[in-house]
Amino acid sequence: MSAERLLRELRAELDDAGLHGSFLVRDLDSGQELGIEPDLEFSIASLVKVPLAIATLERIRRGELDGATRILVRPDAITAPGPFGLSRFRHPTRIAVDDLLYLSTCVSDNAAADTLFGLTPPAEVARLVAGLGLRGITVRRTLRDLSRTVAELLGPADAHLAHSLAIGAGTAGRGHPVPQLDVSRANSGSARACVELLQALWTPSSIPSEVAGRMRELLGDNVLRQRLAPDFSSDSSTWSSKTGTLINLRHEIGVVEHADGQRFAVAALTESRVPAIHQPEAEALMGRVARRLRDHLRGG
Numbered sequence: 001m002s003a004e005r006l007l008r009e010l011r012a013e014l015d016d017a018g019l020h021g022s023f024l025v026r027d028l029d030s031g032q033e034l035g036i037e038p039d040l041e042f043s044i045a046s047l048v049k050v051p052l053a054i055a056t057l058e059r060i061r062r063g064e065l066d067g068a069t070r071i072l073v074r075p076d077a078i079t080a081p082g083p084f085g086l087s088r089f090r091h092p093t094r095i096a097v098d099d100l101l102y103l104s105t106c107v108s109d110n111a112a113a114d115t116l117f118g119l120t121p122p123a124e125v126a127r128l129v130a131g132l133g134l135r136g137i138t139v140r141r142t143l144r145d146l147s148r149t150v151a152e153l154l155g156p157a158d159a160h161l162a163h164s165l166a167i168g169a170g171t172a173g174r175g176h177p178v179p180q181l182d183v184s185r186a187n188s189g190s191a192r193a194c195v196e197l198l199q200a201l202w203t204p205s206s207i208p209s210e211v212a213g214r215m216r217e218l219l220g221d222n223v224l225r226q227r228l229a230p231d232f233s234s235d236s237s238t239w240s241s242k243t244g245t246l247i248n249l250r251h252e253i254g255v256v257e258h259a260d261g262q263r264f265a266v267a268a269l270t271e272s273r274v275p276a277i278h279q280p281e282a283e284a285l286m287g288r289v290a291r292r293l294r295d296h297l298r299g300g
Helices: 003-016 045-062 097-106 110-119 122-131 143-147 150-154 156-168 191-202 209-220 280-298
Strands: 019-027 033-036 041-043 070-073 093-096 188-190 237-246 249-258 263-272
Touching (some): 003 019, 003 033, 003 280, 033 280, 045 097, 045 122, 045 143, 045 191, 045 237, 045 249, 070 110, 093 097, 097 110, 097 209, 110 143, 188 191, 191 249, 191 263, 209 237, 249 280, 263 280
Antiparallel strands (some): 019 033, 019 263, 041 188, 237 249
8 A cells, every 4th residue: 555545544534533633653763754744733741741851861960960869749739630649649758859750751640740840840841852952842831730721620520511622722823722732832742853852762862871761761661551552562562652641632652662673653642523531442543543654664
């Protein structure tokens, strides 16, 4: 099948499922790539925890932070609640910076991420990652903002109303009355920018090797594996990734490494037109689309 026909089929499948997305798959060794609207910008939700971790690790490498330093976290002071992690703690605790990195990146713990943002604010994260040669991902906000959308104000019973607003109120220029969904105000990026970041972590780049190596370990330990992992994990491959979710947005970026040595960076950023919180079919389709793009590059 030609690439053009494949892309037409995949776009039709996404549209039939009520999904619009930015996909890109790249062979990390040959540089060949295939994608669907790879330069379309999205609010990246929890994907921002990747540049946050890179910036934190770079500061540790420079000696500006000590990974063993324990930070006091008080449940009554948490401003970025989430469904798991520190938000579920009932008592004050001290957690090392290294362990906050694990919770933020691998468990997608919002409270842990905002504790790290307390050490390195968004503007400083943006400056540090730009200094490492990473472009295209804009860091503006902490995770606190992601827990203060209209979805949280309305509550679970009326969540469909929040999704309807998210779906219907966007502009052609990717603006939105919900600031967390407005690419000019939110943390934002495209599939291409995310693949460039992954390329810099998996191949020689301006990112110091100790920072890149630890990031690969953290992404490999990601515990949220319901989205793309079923299509990329096997006995003969490993999948290292990070997810991002916000109202009607579902994202995942990662690298699949095959036993034969082939490596592919994958980015799937999507928004749904279906006003529902739980959409396992959409997540399964994201994986199938990304896998078929990879299969075409691999010659399968």
